[in-house]
Amino acid sequence: MATKRTIDVELATTGLDAHGRPQRVPFAVDESGAPVALEAPPALEPDLAGEHMLINLGPQHPATHGVLRLVLELDGETVVRCIPHIGYLHCGFEKIGEYRQYNQVIPWTDREDYLNSPGNNVAFALGAERLFGIEITERCKVLRVILMELSRIISHLVWLGTTCIDIGAFTPFLWSFEQRERVYKLFEDWIGARLTTTFTRVGGMGADVPDGWVDSLHAFVKNFPKTVAEIDRVVTRNGIWVGRCVGLGVMSADEAINYGLSGPMVRASGVAYDVRKDFPYLDYETYDFDVPVGTNGDVYDRYLVRMEELRQSVRILEQAIERLPEGPVNVDDHRVILPPKSKATSDMESMIHHFKQVMEGPRPPIGEAYLAVESPKGEKGYYMVSDGTSKPVRWRIRPPSFVNLSAIPKMVEGHLLSDVIAINASIDIVMGEVDR
Amino acid sequence: MSTSFTPVVVGSAAPDTPAPATPRGVAHRGGSANPSVAALQQRFGNAVQQVDVVWGETNIVVGHDQLLEIVRWLHDDPGQRYDYLSDVTAVEYRDPERPLEVVWHLRSLPFRRFLRLKVRLARGAAVLEVPSVWSVYKGADWLERECFDMFGIRFAGHPDLRRILMWEQYKEGFPLRKDFPLRGRFSRSEQLRQALAANPEARYSKEELSIADAFEDLPDDMRRRLTAGEKTGE
Numbered sequence: 135m136a137t138k139r140t141i142d143v144e145l146a147t148t149g150l151d152a153h154g155r156p157q158r159v160p161f162a163v164d165e166s167g168a169p170v171a172l173e174a175p176p177a178l179e180p181d182l183a184g185e186h187m188l189i190n191l192g193p194q195h196p197a198t199h200g201v202l203r204l205v206l207e208l209d210g211e212t213v214v215r216c217i218p219h220i221g222y223l224h225c226g227f228e229k230i231g232e233y234r235q236y237n238q239v240i241p242w243t244d245r246e247d248y249l250n251s252p253g254n255n256v257a258f259a260l261g262a263e264r265l266f267g268i269e270i271t272e273r274c275k276v277l278r279v280i281l282m283e284l285s286r287i288i289s290h291l292v293w294l295g296t297t298c299i300d301i302g303a304f305t306p307f308l309w310s311f312e313q314r315e316r317v318y319k320l321f322e323d324w325i326g327a328r329l330t331t332t333f334t335r336v337g338g339m340g341a342d343v344p345d346g347w348v349d350s351l352h353a354f355v356k357n358f359p360k361t362v363a364e365i366d367r368v369v370t371r372n373g374i375w376v377g378r379c380v381g382l383g384v385m386s387a388d389e390a391i392n393y394g395l396s397g398p399m400v401r402a403s404g405v406a407y408d409v410r411k412d413f414p415y416l417d418y419e420t421y422d423f424d425v426p427v428g429t430n431g432d433v434y435d436r437y438l439v440r441m442e443e444l445r446q447s448v449r450i451l452e453q454a455i456e457r458l459p460e461g462p463v464n465v466d467d468h469r470v471i472l473p474p475k476s477k478a479t480s481d482m483e484s485m486i487h488h489f490k491q492v493m494e495g496p497r498p499p500i501g502e503a504y505l506a507v508e509s510p511k512g513e514k515g516y517y518m519v520s521d522g523t524s525k526p527v528r529w530r531i532r533p534p535s536f537v538n539l540s541a542i543p544k545m546v547e548g549h550l551l552s553d554v555i556a557i558n559a560s561i562d563i564v565m566g567e568v569d570r
Numbered sequence: 571m572s573t574s575f576t577p578v579v580v581g582s583a584a585p586d587t588p589a590p591a592t593p594r595g596v597a598h599r600g601g602s603a604n605p606s607v608a609a610l611q612q613r614f615g616n617a618v619q620q621v622d623v624v625w626g627e628t629n630i631v632v633g634h635d636q637l638l639e640i641v642r643w644l645h646d647d648p649g650q651r652y653d654y655l656s657d658v659t660a661v662e663y664r665d666p667e668r669p670l671e672v673v674w675h676l677r678s679l680p681f682r683r684f685l686r687l688k689v690r691l692a693r694g695a696a697v698l699e700v701p702s703v704w705s706v707y708k709g710a711d712w713l714e715r716e717c718f719d720m721f722g723i724r725f726a727g728h729p730d731l732r733r734i735l736m737w738e739q740y741k742e743g744f745p746l747r748k749d750f751p752l753r754g755r756f757s758r759s760e761q762l763r764q765a766l767a768a769n770p771e772a773r774y775s776k777e778e779l780s781i782a783d784a785f786e787d788l789p790d791d792m793r794r795r796l797t798a799g800e801k802t803g804e
Contacts, residue, residue: 220734220735221733221734221735221736221737224735224736226745228720228746229745229746229750230752233752264596264625265625267596267598267625269594269595387577387578389708391578391653391654391679392653392707392708392709393707393708393709394654394655394656394707394708394709394710394713395709404576404577404578405577405578405580405679406577406578406579406580407578407580407654407679408580411580411590412580412581412590412679412682413590413682413684414590414591414592415592416592417592418592419589419590419591419592427577429576429577499598501598501599501624501625502624502625502627502629502661503624503625503627504627504656504657504684504686506656513656515656515657515675517657517659517673517675519661519663521663521664521665523664527661527662527663527664528659528661528662530657530659532656532657532675536712536716537709537712537713539712540709540711540712540713541708541709544708569735570735
């Protein structure tokens with residue numbers, strides 16, 4: 135017999151062992167404090183090695199974040215193979231878009247990634263403006279940056295809250311949803327809607343911000359980092375959290391690029407690819423912010439990257455409030471922007487513009503454009519093809535969740551069934567966007 | 571945990587180029603083409619059928635047969651390094667004479683370049699088929715499956731070309747084709763009839779069951795139905 139000691143089980147409250155390494159709990163140490171492998175207990179059951187079992191997870195499972203169905207082949211509790219099934223929420227958005235004028239497509243963009251509706255509105259409007267050849271006003275650009283960063287914050291907050299619940303923590307969910315409610319209050323004050331905002335137009339926005347709105351945004355921006363710090367204090371070094379996140383679903387940098395991952399998924403793998411920095415839009419290159427990258431590419435790094443992105447979004451918002459210029463929001467071009475109602479009823483030319491726009495819709499020249507933005511999930515692209523009529527020939531959504539999810543069979547392979555939940559949560563999927 | 575890897579810096583292969591900036595005043599047609607075009611034309615000659623710059627983005631129409639070779643070269647060549655596949659999709663125009671276009675959006679992260687490759691598929695072909703780029707980009711897996719599902723374009727060399735958004739027994743055709751009506755081919759009552767006739771018990775395809783040993787444990791009648799070729803929900 136070796137001189138193995140009886141196992142000391144410690145509950146690590148920091149999540150780190152004596153050597154400062156992240157550690158699963160409970161864990162065993164020998165006399166010198168170095169971790170030793172736990173010996174498996176003798177089998178009580180007859181040898182079941184090689185017997186594989188088929189487990190169906192979803193589409194109604196609460197931890198699959200929507201109607202995702204995973205068929206898992208298990209050896210014991212270890213996943214041997216994963217076959218995802220999607221499409222339960224398919225609505226044919228791209229088909230419908232071919233029968234709608236450009237401004238009429240914007241409501242559909244709300245409903246694909248419904249945690250990021252304003253961001254999608256902005257992305258679609260940017261793509262359509264490229265196709266129309268419109269340059270938007272400076273004030274509109276800054277307002278759109280504010281919208282995009284606010285929607286990044288709410289999307290990451292939903293991700294944070296639901297992932298905490300998946301992994302076993304309830305309190306951060308309440309804290310993050312409280313802050314999310316504050317952002318929705320801001321949307322409501324400005325836009326009138328909360329979830330499905332439909333707020334951009336080709337060439338501008340539905341309305342300018344109301345009086346005093348920027349002050350309430352300022353108050354939010356000042357208070358919000360406190361919540362991030364609180365969640366950070368409770369979660370980041372928590373032993374259970376670290377134990378359930380570290381080392382799961384690892385994607386190396388090369389794999390992440392080859393699988394087409396984007397957003398926090400690719401950045402956690404150490405690839406500093408951020409559309410805002412590398413293929414900028416809305417003058418993002420003039421804002422001072424950092425792109426956080428991970429070094430391990432696991433679930434824990436994805437969490438760290440998203441937490442840091444919350445702080446960076448606050449930085450961008452602060453700068454946007456500073457620089458918000460005066461001036462018009464919409465472009466002065468009545469081929470795309472409706473004239474004011476008072477003029478449409480009193481001025482002949484405005485009435486014609488109004489009539490033509492409502493009945494026929496604005497027509498872009500023949501051409502095509504692919505415009506990608508950095509949505510909270512990753513690279514979200516809208517590819518639009520125009521044949522000169524007022525409706526797109528083809529409206530294609532490049533869905534980041536869809537491409538990120540396609541790597542799940544690779545990520546869960548060899549992990550435990552309970553870890554599938556954590557890995558799936560870390561992808562941050564919205565099934566509305568995956569299925570469209 | 572000693573698996574940490576060093577961060578990859580985007581744009582590292584072209585340190586001398588100016589920092590990326592929001593494009594302004596983009597011209598409808600014309601403008602500087604992507605530098606990869608010249609290299610492609612030199613390397614592949616006639617396979618590059620057409621090049622144009624629309625709204626600042628370079629479109630390259632290439633020959634159907636050389637597509638995979640071109641994509642592989644763009645991915646591997648140290649002067650190009652198109653390592654990121656953004657999207658695979660197709661475009662069908664309203665004009666029934668115009669060929670279908672399959673579109674690949676490629677990005678070179680080291681050089682910060684963006685390129686659109688197209689292959690034109692003539693009308694009237696019995697089978698619409700292009701080569702799959704799955705062997706170069708693993709991310710093409712689901713994108714190609716979706717393109718097949720929506721347009722009926724087959725990707726030769728794809729390891730698992732099945733429908734992805736529609737269910738496997740979907741019989742109405744390919745929804746994003748222009749000859750497919752917005753409401754679908756079948757009437758509402760026919761769709762309802764099919765939904766009610768579906769067997770909710772048959773939740774797994776035979777392929778799925780056969781990967782595990784669970785197939786042997788199924789009730790006799792279900793095993794018989796699956797062996798006879800019945801699939802999910804039929």
